[in-house]
Amino acid sequence: MTEVLLDARGISLGYPREHGWQSVLENFDLQLAPGEVITILGPSGVGKSSLLRVLAGLQQARAGSVSLLGEPLQGPHPRLAVAFQDPSLLPWLSLESNVAFGLDFARQPKLAASERRARIDHAIEAVGLQHAREQYPAQLSGGMAQRTALARCLARQPQVLLLDEPFGALDEVTRADMQQLLLQLIARHNTAAILITHDIDEALLLSDRVLLLGNHPARTLGQWLIDLPQPREQRVEELGALRIDILKTLRRASRTPEPDSQPMPLPSETAHVPGRLHPHSS
Amino acid sequence: MGRHAIHGALGVAGLLGLLLLWWLGVHVFGEADGLSARFSPQATLGSLIELLGQGEVYEHIWVSLKRILIGLLLALLIGVPLGLLVGSYRHLEAATTPAFQFLRMISPLSWMPVVVMLMGVGDQPIYFLLAFAALWPILLNTAAGVRQLDPRWLQLSRSLSATRWETLCKVIIPGVLGHVLTGVRLAIGILWIVLVPCEMLGVSAGLGYFILDTRDRLAYSELMAMVLLIGVLGFMLDALARGLHRRWVHA
Ligand SMILES: Nc1ncnc2c1ncn2[C@@H]1O[C@H](COP(=O)(O)OP(=O)(O)OP(=O)(O)O)[C@@H](O)[C@H]1O
Ligand SMILES: [Mg+2]
Numbered sequence: 001m002t003e004v005l006l007d008a009r010g011i012s013l014g015y016p017r018e019h020g021w022q023s024v025l026e027n028f029d030l031q032l033a034p035g036e037v038i039t040i041l042g043p044s045g046v047g048k049s050s051l052l053r054v055l056a057g058l059q060q061a062r063a064g065s066v067s068l069l070g071e072p073l074q075g076p077h078p079r080l081a082v083a084f085q086d087p088s089l090l091p092w093l094s095l096e097s098n099v100a101f102g103l104d105f106a107r108q109p110k111l112a113a114s115e116r117r118a119r120i121d122h123a124i125e126a127v128g129l130q131h132a133r134e135q136y137p138a139q140l141s142g143g144m145a146q147r148t149a150l151a152r153c154l155a156r157q158p159q160v161l162l163l164d165e166p167f168g169a170l171d172e173v174t175r176a177d178m179q180q181l182l183l184q185l186i187a188r189h190n191t192a193a194i195l196i197t198h199d200i201d202e203a204l205l206l207s208d209r210v211l212l213l214g215n216h217p218a219r220t221l222g223q224w225l226i227d228l229p230q231p232r233e234q235r236v237e238e239l240g241a242l243r244i245d246i247l248k249t250l251r252r253a254s255r256t257p258e259p260d261s262q263p264m265p266l267p268s269e270t271a272h273v274p275g276r277l278h279p280h281s282s
Numbered sequence: 283m284g285r286h287a288i289h290g291a292l293g294v295a296g297l298l299g300l301l302l303l304w305w306l307g308v309h310v311f312g313e314a315d316g317l318s319a320r321f322s323p324q325a326t327l328g329s330l331i332e333l334l335g336q337g338e339v340y341e342h343i344w345v346s347l348k349r350i351l352i353g354l355l356l357a358l359l360i361g362v363p364l365g366l367l368v369g370s371y372r373h374l375e376a377a378t379t380p381a382f383q384f385l386r387m388i389s390p391l392s393w394m395p396v397v398v399m400l401m402g403v404g405d406q407p408i409y410f411l412l413a414f415a416a417l418w419p420i421l422l423n424t425a426a427g428v429r430q431l432d433p434r435w436l437q438l439s440r441s442l443s444a445t446r447w448e449t450l451c452k453v454i455i456p457g458v459l460g461h462v463l464t465g466v467r468l469a470i471g472i473l474w475i476v477l478v479p480c481e482m483l484g485v486s487a488g489l490g491y492f493i494l495d496t497r498d499r500l501a502y503s504e505l506m507a508m509v510l511l512i513g514v515l516g517f518m519l520d521a522l523a524r525g526l527h528r529r530w531v532h533a
Contacts (some may be wrong), residue, residue, distance in 0.1 A: 056441060058437065058440060075440075076440055076441050076442070077443070078441045078443050080440075082441045084434065084437070084438070084441075086436065088434040088435065088438045090438075090453070090456070091433060092457075092459070092530070094457045101438075101442070101452070102438075102439075102442035105443060105444050105445070105448050106445055106448065107440055107443040107444075107445065108443065170326070207394075228356055249476075250511055256360070
């Protein structure tokens with residue numbers, strides 16, 4: 001078995017409601033290996049962002065454990081960077097200062113001034129915002145703000161990237177650019193990433209593994225290993241078959257009325273998918 | 283831009299209208315060459331120009347502005363940390379709000395005799411009264427700012443493993459600064475109003491003192507000139523505070 005960077009086991013989470021407790025997600029498992037890109041796919045409101053906060057050490061799970069680099073995750077970790085669903089930029093800082101935000105915090109790895117400068121410049125360049133570095137968040141478009149938030153993560157060169165719909169506000173062309181950029185950076189620094197999206201195509205294009213969440217409370221409906229080299233734009237047929245399979249799984253789940261008593265659907269539901277798309281068991 | 287020009291022109295027209303009303307008021311209600319003539323715009327402007335030509339008035343202006351500044355600084359020094367605390371803890375807020383509202387509604391001037399008795403005459407009681415007057419808007423606005431902090435900013439700083447100190451300095455304080463500046467602007471308005479009567483007691487410099495001085499010298503057109511000057515200076519102070527606020531919020 002390969003080394004595991006981020007290891008989540010038996011995660012359950014929910015929120016207090018007026019009358020008791022609303023369970024959002026149950027018994028979730030995930031193992032992230034170095035250099036791996038995992039996409040978590042699921043309909044709106046299924047609990048993806050909540051799950052990401054748990055994986056980032058920002059929110060307590062009701063049950064289960066998360067460990068990073070072999071140690072239990074107690075809280076936010078400097079080797080781990082999160083891009084939230086909302087850019088969360090600080091309005092009183094320029095784009096450049098927003099990208100630099102946090103780099104010099106006491107608990108972050110120490111950086112020499114030149115290294116810091118270089119990282120900020122590279123990150124801003126990578127997301128194509130050199131022309132706007134002096135601008136303030138109020139002057140940025142939604143897509144620019146999102147790319148700024150991404151740059152803020154990249155500048156930290158984390159070991160694990162957690163991205164919550166990082167390309168949601170981007171047009172098709174920029175989105176494709178950013179996807180390629182992300183893949184390059186991940187390959188260059190051997191970063192591992194968990195990417196949340198509700199866009200199946202994005203999941204298929206970017207990830208080594210797709211996890212589908214669904215139902216209430218949510219469970220992992222299926223996992224798919226995508227063993228295709230990048231770039232994948234040409235592999236329409238293989239990806240198309242997989243796409244249909246994911247959609248089918250999702251539709252089947254939404255038809256089952258009460259999920260609670262049901263056993264988790266086995267990943268082997270996808271065993272018949274042809275080509276190099278293997279069902280994955282972890 | 284065109285809109286700004288129109289609004290600016292309208293504002294100037296309003297000020298000219300005020301001047302006209304002043305002139306009319308003196309002419310209609312006063313006797314032609316009685317006492318009231320000395321309150322007319324012409325006489326006042328003449329005196330003002332004369333006053334501004336001499337050095338003395340600048341000293342009084344300087345003394346008054348210094349008092350405002352010291353009162354404001356004291357209020358900031360106490361009000362901002364207290365506001366941060368009150369805004370951060372719901373129980374503290376519940377415990378202090380009625381007391382603050384109570385104190386806030388007592389005109390600072392009503393403390394004047396007490397303060398003079400305790401501190402004697404001089405600058406100290408003035409600083410105290412000014413700081414006391416300016417404290418409430420700053421404190422209450424700071425506390426409101428803390429309560430309205432965007433939780434996403436706090437989540438961001440947490441995700442970056444920020445220490446408490448870093449969160450305070452890099453997120454909370456800049457995050458409430460807009461509110462603090464709103465408080466400062468309100469405070470300056472109050473300070474300017476409270477200053478003049480404060481200076482009418484036991485000091486020998488400042489705009490309030492100078493008003494009484496002109497009265498005692500029966501220099502009524504000078505008195506009116508001072509009234510006008512106080513208005514102009516207050517207007518400028520407010521514009522300054524507004525400008526600061528706008529600069530920060532637009533950033
Ligand atoms: N802070 C919170 N307090 C209470 N309930 C919450 C909170 N955050 C999320 N929830 C609830 O948890 C569920 C999952 O929310 P979450 O934001 O994790 O979904 P999501 O999958 O990210 O959705 P989307 O794709 O729309 O972003 C929702 O029912 C939501 O109402
Ligand atoms: Mg979400």
